[in-house]
Amino acid sequence: MDRTFQVDLRGVVDLLSHHLYASPRVYIRELLQNAVDAITARRAHDQGARAAIRIEPPDVTGDGSLRVHDTGIGLTEEQVHQFLATIGRSSKRDDFGFARHDFLGQFGIGLLSCFLVADEIRVLTRAEGAPAVLWRGFADGRYSVTTEGQQRDDVGTTVTLVPRRDAGEWLRRDTVTELAGLYGSLLPFRVEVAGRAVSGDGPPWQGGAEGRRERLAEYCREVFGFVPFDIIDLAVPEAGLTGVAFVLPTPTSPAARAGHRVYLKRMLLAEGAEGVLPPWAFFARCVIDTSELRPTASREALYEDSLLESTREALGDQLRGWLVRLAGRSPQRLAEFLEVHHLGVKALALHDDEMLRLVERWWPMETNAGRMTLAEFRAQHGLVRYTAQVDEFRQIGAVAAAQGIPLVNAGYIYDTEIVERLPQVESGAIIERIEPGDLSTAFEGLDPGVELAKRPFLQMAQRALDRLGCEVVLRVFDPAGLPAMYLTSRSASFAAELRATRERVDDVWADVLDALARTDEQDRPQLVLNYRNPLVRRVTEIPDPQLVRLAVEGLYGQALLLGHHPLRPADAALLNGSFLGLLNKAVGHEE
Numbered sequence: 007m008d009r010t011f012q013v014d015l016r017g018v019v020d021l022l023s024h025h026l027y028a029s030p031r032v033y034i035r036e037l038l039q040n041a042v043d044a045i046t047a048r049r050a051h052d053q054g055a056r057a058a059i060r061i062e063p064p065d066v067t068g069d070g071s072l073r074v075h076d077t078g079i080g081l082t083e084e085q086v087h088q089f090l091a092t093i094g095r096s097s098k099r100d101d102f103g104f105a106r107h108d109f110l111g112q113f114g115i116g117l118l119s120c121f122l123v124a125d126e127i128r129v130l131t132r133a134e135g136a137p138a139v140l141w142r143g144f145a146d147g148r149y150s151v152t153t154e155g156q157q158r159d160d161v162g163t164t165v166t167l168v169p170r171r172d173a174g175e176w177l178r179r180d181t182v183t184e185l186a187g188l189y190g191s192l193l194p195f196r197v198e199v200a201g202r203a204v205s206g207d208g209p210p211w212q213g214g215a216e217g218r219r220e221r222l223a224e225y226c227r228e229v230f231g232f233v234p235f236d237i238i239d240l241a242v243p244e245a246g247l248t249g250v251a252f253v254l255p256t257p258t259s260p261a262a263r264a265g266h267r268v269y270l271k272r273m274l275l276a277e278g279a280e281g282v283l284p285p286w287a288f289f290a291r292c293v294i295d296t297s298e299l300r301p302t303a304s305r306e307a308l309y310e311d312s313l314l315e316s317t318r319e320a321l322g323d324q325l326r327g328w329l330v331r332l333a334g335r336s337p338q339r340l341a342e343f344l345e346v347h348h349l350g351v352k353a354l355a356l357h358d359d360e361m362l363r364l365v366e367r368w369w370p371m372e373t374n375a376g377r378m379t380l381a382e383f384r385a386q387h388g389l390v391r392y393t394a395q396v397d398e399f400r401q402i403g404a405v406a407a408a409q410g411i412p413l414v415n416a417g418y419i420y421d422t423e424i425v426e427r428l429p430q431v432e433s434g435a436i437i438e439r440i441e442p443g444d445l446s447t448a449f450e451g452l453d454p455g456v457e458l459a460k461r462p463f464l465q466m467a468q469r470a471l472d473r474l475g476c477e478v479v480l481r482v483f484d485p486a487g488l489p490a491m492y493l494t495s496r497s498a499s500f501a502a503e504l505r506a507t508r509e510r511v512d513d514v515w516a517d518v519l520d521a522l523a524r525t526d527e528q529d530r531p532q533l534v535l536n537y538r539n540p541l542v543r544r545v546t547e548i549p550d551p552q553l554v555r556l557a558v559e560g561l562y563g564q565a566l567l568l569g570h571h572p573l574r575p576a577d578a579a580l581l582n583g584s585f586l587g588l589l590n591k592a593v594g595h596e597e
């Protein structure tokens with residue numbers, strides 16, 4: 007024998023309140039939404055029908071209840087049985103069960119949210135040419151329907167909520183005024199609470215041109231709490247979407263949650279919706295109204311579907327277009343924008359050619375010839391030589407400049423990728439990555455005669471630094487005032503790190519690291535002594551091996567410090583020993 011499902015209404019309400027809706031306050035949204043849908047349905051037949059929603063809180067009704075009156079289409083007795091008494095049944099679906107385009111509701115459960123705050127819901131309703139009907143539903147699942155003795159002059163519906171004992175505060179005038187304003191302030195007709203209108207002039211971005219910018223800036227300050235750097239109009243006709251994006255005036259973390267304000271057919275859907283803009287657009291907050299995007303069942307977010315995806319792309323294009331226009335119209339403003347939001351723009355430039363060109367033309371990078379854009383750098387020097395790490399730039403930037411080698415510091419976030427992507431969009435761009443070790447090839451060697459004469463010194467110097475795995479060479483380079491440079495290639499610094507780690511780990515790991523650490527001799531870091539430096543020249547002439555050792559150790563330590571290299575314990579000990587040794591020599595022996 008077939009039976010029919012029974013529904014435990016308390017269980018369903020519990021499910022809604024704990025798992026679907028974030029807060030009981032949504033009951034106002036659901037009531038407003040039903041009234042709006044009923045008005046929409048009526049106006050489909052009768053365009054001139056009055057459209058108004060009137061909310062009376064308990065201090066107006068005087069009997070502790072809250073009433074919502076609408077001038078909508080109303081329900082016949084048959085419809086009351088059909089739609090109000092059946093959970094999941096909705097008049098807003100077509101014959102195939104699809105949500106009908108014009109309406110906000112679709113699931114047939116919204117009215118149940120009133121049970122989050124009420125023990126009893128009364129719906130007194132009258133449709134055109136039909137008698138008034140009263141439906142009473144109770145939280146325990148009982149309901150009754152009657153037409154007897156019911157009186158209602160106008161077509162429309164009045165929903166009355168009899169509050170639950172613990173929920174009175176949700177029905178209070180101030181709470182209801184705030185909530186009705188929150189959800190319904192953009193509705194295109196009058197919504198009032200206790201006689202005071204809470205709906206106003208429609209979407210702020212649709213008002214007249216005069217004072218528009220100030221109005222929108224003020225709106226942004228109220229809603230998002232900042233004065234926008236700029237305001238960008240948004241429109242995606244396929245999604246029935248209009249709105250504005252506000253550009254943040256201060257930097258924000260790309261990882262921060264970017265909440266946008268979303269209206270659906272003029273009713274607030276979410277105050278902090280995510281996924282409206284592409285992730286790279288973290289510098290903007292937007293407020294939009296859409297008629298085509300779909301809400302999730304909780305009506306607190308947008309449903310992720312292909313329309314939302316294409317809308318997100320279209321909005322991204324509009325933000326990108328704004329940036330490109332700004333570059334053309336007001337480079338100074340663009341520079342200010344980049345100063346604040348370069349991270350977002352650079353992240354975008356990794357995948358977007360137009361943004362890459364924008365960064366190339368407008369973002370000043372650090373170079374050893376002062377700050378300049380990549381475009382300026384290319385115009386002046388042609389070849390873009392760059393270091394991929396800030397430390398490397400610190401180590402060799404000044405010396406490279408002295409050798410006449412212009413160098414870009416591409417060590418900051420995204421910069422290396424940007425420089426390396428440049429030849430893909432600018433066919434003429436040539437780039438070359440420079441490592442500190444490469445610089446020694448730009449230094450002059452010594453005269454062969456001098457080279458031979460200095461060999462004994464070099465041998466002594468090499469012995470001093472052998473245990474640190476460092477090679478000592480003599481070269482001639484500018485500036486003459488710089489006695490020595492410590493140069494290391496990437497593989498040499500990797501090997502040095504391995505050595506340092508090896509000293510700290512047990513045997514098993516030490517063997518593994520040894521296997522990795524087979525570094526070529528030429529990969530050893532170098533201490534390059536500058537034969538153009540007068541002090542170095544004198545050091546190469548010292549006959550005393552012990553003093554040579556102390557001097558070379560001292561130069562090694564100084565080169566490490568000047569180049570911002572990390573000091574290992576062995577380096578610090580060596581520097582200390584050299585300093586004290588030299589001091590000892592300088593003050594002479596005790597008599």
Ligand SMILES: Nc1ncnc2c1ncn2[C@@H]1O[C@H](COP(=O)(O)OP(=O)(O)OP(=O)(O)O)[C@@H](O)[C@H]1O
Nearest residue numbers: 040041044089096097111112113114115116117163
């Ligand atoms: N103010 C009203 N005027 C006319 N009909 C109403 C009104 N409120 C509710 N109804 C009827 O009751 C039905 C059920 O309403 P309910 O709010 O539970 O669901 P819904 O609005 O259809 O969908 P959703 O759950 O997505 O909000 C509606 O489909 C509508 O037919």
